[in-house]
Amino acid sequence: xxxxxxxxxxxxxxxxxxxxxxxxxxxxxxxxxxxxxxxxxxxxxxxxxxxxxxxxxxxxxxxxxxxxxxxxxxxxxxxxxxxxxxxxxxxxxxxxxxxxxxxxxxxxxxxxxx
Amino acid sequence: xxxxxxxxxxxxxxxxxxxxxxxxxxxxxxxxxxxxxxxxxxxxxxxxxxxxxxxxxxxxxxxxxxxxxxxxxxxxxxxxxxxxxxxxxxxxxxxxxxxxxxxxxxxxxx
Numbered sequence: 001x002x003x004x005x006x007x008x009x010x011x012x013x014x015x016x017x018x019x020x021x022x023x024x025x026x027x028x029x030x031x032x033x034x035x036x037x038x039x040x041x042x043x044x045x046x047x048x049x050x051x052x053x054x055x056x057x058x059x060x061x062x063x064x065x066x067x068x069x070x071x072x073x074x075x076x077x078x079x080x081x082x083x084x085x086x087x088x089x090x091x092x093x094x095x096x097x098x099x100x101x102x103x104x105x106x107x108x109x110x111x112x113x114x
Numbered sequence: 115x116x117x118x119x120x121x122x123x124x125x126x127x128x129x130x131x132x133x134x135x136x137x138x139x140x141x142x143x144x145x146x147x148x149x150x151x152x153x154x155x156x157x158x159x160x161x162x163x164x165x166x167x168x169x170x171x172x173x174x175x176x177x178x179x180x181x182x183x184x185x186x187x188x189x190x191x192x193x194x195x196x197x198x199x200x201x202x203x204x205x206x207x208x209x210x211x212x213x214x215x216x217x218x219x220x221x222x223x224x
Contacts, residue, residue: 040123
């Protein structure tokens, strides 16, 4: 059974803290993504990565950074958490094989910044 | 870049009725259009997808249609059941990344 695993289901952090959200996939996928989900706004792409040590900005990268040191792991970093970063964060992975385009999602991390 | 619009934002139907969700996209180069279902407390899961060289695809009670000229695609669910209640997202592929619509909350009443 394919899996994308996010390290935490729920997190509560204080304003100004550095926050790490971890994501691991076991499908040997090249592509990995971080999305943010907010009511009425859908899934918005924060950052994505095509390969180890590669990263590309998505639509809303401000206030975030990412790290991909190993193929199976993609981390989202909030350098200094703010209350407007309270949200549901979803990690996803997909293959670059054009015949297998499905993106698989983790269960999500609900982050609250107080 | 790609932009995807999705309507309606909420949809309530009686069990057994049909439900239709519509999406439009902006980039004519997009060639892959998946639909995801997100149940409460879970991540989105793919339920059906369509490529730009196909006009319609069916899988049991769900179907997707694509009109490339008009740049819109739709999800059709027939004989809805309470377990179809969820949030549905459409998406369009922009190179290697998926751009999602804003979601539709479908409620099926017994």
